[in-house]
Amino acid sequence: MRAITVAEIITAISIIGLILLQDRSGEGGGAILGTGGSGEFYSKRRGMEKVLFILTIVMVLVFLGLVIYQLALSNS
Secondary structure, eight states: OOHHHHHHHHHHHHHHHHHHHSOOOSSHHHHHHTSOOOSOOOOOOOTHHHHHHHHHHHHHHHHHHHHHHHHHHHHO
8 A cells, every 4th residue: 555545544544533633512514404593693603613614614724735646646
């Protein structure tokens, strides 16, 4: 197995873990579907929730970069 494939697997597992660690007690998805909501869709992220959110975005961008790099290698 190539190193890039191992890096993709580790990154994907990290993304799954980060998503599962995020707080799901908010109204977020329920407000979109109309199943709840306090009248306010947007809420500020603070503390650890903000760190997890930003880290998730960074890991997704790393994963996309790895995939694009692997595609570029396979086409040449």
